[in-house]
Amino acid sequence: MRSGAVVMAWNVFRFCTALRGLGSLMILIVLGIVGVSYYAVVVAIYGPALLTAGWLDSLLAAGVLVLFHLLLGLLLWAYFSVVTTDPGSVPPHWKPVIDEEEGETAPLASSEFTSHILNLQQPGPLADTGNPRIRYCRKCNQLKPPRCHHCSVCGRCVLKMDHHCVWVVNCVGALNYKFFLLFLFYTFLETTLVTVSLFPHFIAFFKDVEIPGTPGTLAATFITFGVWNGQEILVHPSIFRGGFEKNASPARTQVSHKAKSGCTVALKG
Template sequence: MACNLLEFAMFGWIEILLLLFIGSISYHAVVANYGPGLIAGGLDSLLAFTILMLLHCLLVMLLWSYFSVVFTDPGCVPPGWRPAVDEEQFDTLPLTMTEVPAYSENGRIQYCRMCNHLKPPRCNHCYVCGRCILKMDHHCAWVVNCVGALNYKYYLLFLFYAFLETSLVVLSLLPYYIALSSEGETPETPGIPATSAPAFGSNLVLALSSLGFLIKHILLVATNTTSLEAYEKKTTSKWQYDLGRKENFEQVFGMDKKYWFLPAYSKEDLSKIPALQGLEYPSRPDLDMQEL
């Protein structure tokens, strides 16, 4: 098992290197094609300046979001965590692994047999990380980390900026790709870099796949559901965490609009929104969890 995990971790870092490699050739292709246009004057200069400025701004946001997902702990269960119930009720709870089922859903107490501790709501055990993750969404090999309560927003922003950046690269390289593909035609800029064709192809694939993931996760955020819970939801028509689109969005992105597009939270949001800490989640008052 340890060997498999080691192999997986190494494979994950190879994926990071692959992404950095694609990023490097894409950067080279766009800069080499549009860089000379900066001193050409007229509309060429304006176009080159606009594309290069957008490229660098998006690149900063993409790298910031990406490494925030990679290096932010998705959230673990604090040692000795116990559910917030009154003492009398707590005394009646079964607390040993022989008494409590491994997975007891619908808001009731859960216990992880692997970690030997009680689990907060929406917490799941990750077999790759070897520990319980708060509001676990999935383990992502591309970021060599779990995506959970504390880095889910950063993951969504990573998808968002990845889609914008790769789309920009595809659109800006399209004229050069067409020129390279068409025999007898040469682009106005002399010497199209060899990185143009692989950068165009790889960014087209990444743009389409990041768009697919983005759409999937927008639908999940709109209903306050994780990827794991989406399977659970199929068995019930009611979802206790669905508080309406606005509140569902705020539980992931916070209420401070200045931070919506940044991989960070304001101090006020962190103190006001318990869901951002990953241990407590408000549920719909009109739904009795016992009925679910």
């Protein structure tokens, strides 16, 4: 509980709708990282090796280039799928009509529904309505289902919201969560390939070995090696955790024991 409160306290993105303006910039940064990596791996090192090296080195270079382009294509496809896919929003005039415990249709009685809504709309801390099927967003002025949370950056409630990722310029929710996981997975594979393929050239720089290429080539190699290793630190733990942390906030939302409550984790992915 305490860790959730701490994260909420530091989650400045809840109040910073101006982050929407970073959209194009973050996409350009990602494409810039891809461009520098492409230059270092394809243009500077393995492209020339494919034409000038011996048959064994040429075969190795061909394998690296084929795998690099394949993973890069999958990575970019998954990335732009996350960017362009709507994560899902609450339909207008949505009402809870399904009994979450029994899985049967259980429409709320008119009097019960009205009393719960009036209780939820009262100012101050959310009261315990006694009915976990009803959750109300005061910012959107509408009901919301379990695991649906309001994103202050997007300015709306998102279905099964995981977090708002500034790198994909979108919320990660019900409809694009699969693409986000694929993006992380392909980034993991591409990171591993780039690190392994550039590691010998990185080590050779610190040894008494003649390194072909210009200073710009060496700079691109070092930048690429550092950037992709930095991404390993950020991406790999997210994959191996098998999901993303949800920060519980029971004082602000009431849900059934089968649904988890949480707040937005904005700087992730």
